[in-house]
Amino acid sequence: xxxxxxxxxxxxxxxxxxxxxxxxxxxxxxxxxxxxxxxxxxxxxxxxxxxxxxxxxxxxxxxxxxxxxxxxxxxxxxxxxxxxxxxxxxxxxxxxxxxxxxxxxxxxxxxxxxxxxxxxxxxxxxxxxxxxxxxxxxxxxxxxxxxxxxxxxxxxxxxxxxxxxxxxxxxxxxxxxxxxxxx
Numbered sequence: 001x002x003x004x005x006x007x008x009x010x011x012x013x014x015x016x017x018x019x020x021x022x023x024x025x026x027x028x029x030x031x032x033x034x035x036x037x038x039x040x041x042x043x044x045x046x047x048x049x050x051x052x053x054x055x056x057x058x059x060x061x062x063x064x065x066x067x068x069x070x071x072x073x074x075x076x077x078x079x080x081x082x083x084x085x086x087x088x089x090x091x092x093x094x095x096x097x098x099x100x101x102x103x104x105x106x107x108x109x110x111x112x113x114x115x116x117x118x119x120x121x122x123x124x125x126x127x128x129x130x131x132x133x134x135x136x137x138x139x140x141x142x143x144x145x146x147x148x149x150x151x152x153x154x155x156x157x158x159x160x161x162x163x164x165x166x167x168x169x170x171x172x173x174x175x176x177x178x179x180x181x182x183x
Contacts, residue, residue: 024055024056024182024183025053025054025055025056025182025183026052026053026054026055026056026062026064026180026181026182027052027053027054027180027181027183028051028052028053028054028155028178028179028180028181029049029050029051029052029178029179030048030049030050030052030155030157030176030177030178031048031049031176031177031178032046032047032048032049032174032175032176032177033045033046033047033048034046038076040076040077041075041077042075042076042077042079043073043075044072044073044074044075045072045073046070046071046072046073046174047070047071048068048069048070048071048174048176049068049069049070049176050066050067050068050069050159050176050178051066051067052064052065052066052067052180053065053066054094059096059099059100060095060096060097060100061093061094061095061096062093062094062095062096063091063092063093063094064091064092064093064094064109064111065090065091065092066088066089066090066091066092066111066113066139067087067088067089068086068087068088068090068159068161068174069085069086069087070084070085070086070174071083071084071085071086072084072086078124079123079124080121080122080123080124081121081122082119082120082121082122082123082129083119083120083121084117084118084119085117085118085119085120086115086116086117086161086172087115087116087117088113088114088115088116088137088139088161089113089114089116090111090112090113090114090137090139090161091111091112091113092109092110092111092113092139092141093109093110093111094107094108094109095107095108096145103146103147104144104145104146104147105144105145105147106142106143106144107142107143107144107145108141108142109139109140109141109142109143109157109159110138110139110140111138111139112136112137112138112139113136113137113138113139113161114134114135114136114137115133115134115135115136115137115161116132116133116134117132117133117134118131118132119131119132119133137161137162138161138162139159139160139161140159140160140161140162140169141157141158141159141160142157142158143155143156143157143158143159144156144157145180150182151181151182151183152179152180152181152182153179153180153182154177154178154179155177155178155179155180156175156176156177157175157176157177157178158173158174158175159173159174159176160172160173160174
């Protein structure tokens with residue numbers, strides 16, 4: 001069974017379970033883009049988006065299914081042109097600080113997921129990147145939600161996924177903004 005199929009099965013089980021009718025559901029999305037230009041025509045750019053589906057089983061605790069897609073290109077003339085395309089499917093636990101009636105609520109994220117990375121391009125001397133990397137990963141994050149209405153909130157978050165060891169948390173940080181709908 002593919003990771004995507006497990007992800008979809010988990011969502012279906014959550015929606016169909018009798019207990020799921022007791023709490024609040026959250027549907028969210030976030031986006032991030034960054035572009036840097038350097039001397040001599042070198043540049044980097046990163047684009048990331050995510051979609052989430054969560055269920056609050058208490059006022060402070062949420063379980064969430066998440067899909068994150070990010071692209072990163074690093075170009076330096078005559079040295080390298082490398083593109084990384086990461087897709088992360090994850091199951092996360094979110095803990096929200098403060099009471100649910102508070103308009104601004106910080107939260108923390110901890111999860112586990114599947115990282116699928118495709119590396120394409122070239123290095124100086126004709127070398128190619130590794131190609132693909134498929135591995136389990138740990139998801140860490142922190143953010144804040146600002147409820148504008150009872151059904152809609154703006155969200156800002158910093159998330160990382162570990163690609164091998166805890167020390168790699170700085171290698172895959174994504175800061176994004178988005179929104180959430182509650183039903």
